[in-house]
Amino acid sequence: MRVVFMGTPEFSVPALRALVAAHDVVAVYSQPPREAGRGQKPRPSAVQAAAEALGITVRTPLRLRDAVAQAEFVALGADVAVVVAYGLILPQPVLDAPRLGCLNIHASLLPRWRGAAPIHRAVMAGDAEIGVAIMQMEAGLDTGPVLAEARTTIGAEETTADLHDRLAGMGADLIVEVLAGLPMTAVPQSGAGVSYAAKIDKAEARIDWTRPAVEIDRQIRGLSPFPGAWCEIGAERVKLLRSRLANGQGAPGEVLSGFRIACGAGAVEITEAQRSGKKPMAARDLLRGWALPARLS
Structure with missing residues (x-):
């Protein structure tokens, strides 16, 4: 399957590596390098560094709303796009371009904790359980129907860092399973139990x-x-x-x-x-x- 991968932080890297092992990842999209370290030199994202080490073309547009960027995405002829903590909003022409749409790996049991910081918010709220969901993306914020999910308990002394690493691996395994089963029926999210994981201040x-x-x-x-x-x-x-x-x-x-x-x-x-x-x-x-x-x- 021709896959476009879109992600930025370390959380996204296990999914990238799993997809490269199972499919033809034709391009990777990531946030542009940011200044970091004592010298404030531009540093590529974790996903960009991993993709370049794997020999995959990396694109780092500032936005995807202009016609040129959208035409370049469409020209890839992807069967599916996999999005994991990318950080840019995907406009409708991008969502519609892949034959099987755009799938998002989200670190929560939707509709609980839609938004930017689901792991932090789950721990801070005292949730007993967390997981990853594979969602068919649409224009709303994490509102799309769910194709699959995997669950895990939150231990009494576990931190966001502990869960981050476990959920990243779970998401990588689950997206490979989902792609192998496509096309499959997605289940609309319930209107009850919706909560939003606001960015940590x-x-x-x-x-x-x-x-x-x-x-x-x-x-x-x-x-x-x-x-x-x-x-x-x-x-x-x-x-x-x-x-x-x-x-x-x-x-x-x-x-x-x-x-x-x-x-x-x-x-x-x-x-x-x-x-x-x-x-x-x-x-x-x-x-x-x-x-x-x-x-x-």
């Missing part, structure tokens, strides 16, 4: 110790590794990357023992953190030679 990352422990634990795990929930310890901003619920009560922000912190109700134990300018470390290693104050802010 960095303002959401500061920890308010007056909130219940269950909410703070979800915040820490849901925002790990990026942007990273944080608090001030002394005069230093420290990212808290892994946590679990713990026994104990005290004034909000009070250090009960080790890295166990009292919240508005209950307590959380921090199991991994990152000091400013340093690498993430297990809490037990971080506390060697570093004494916490009596209270965090």
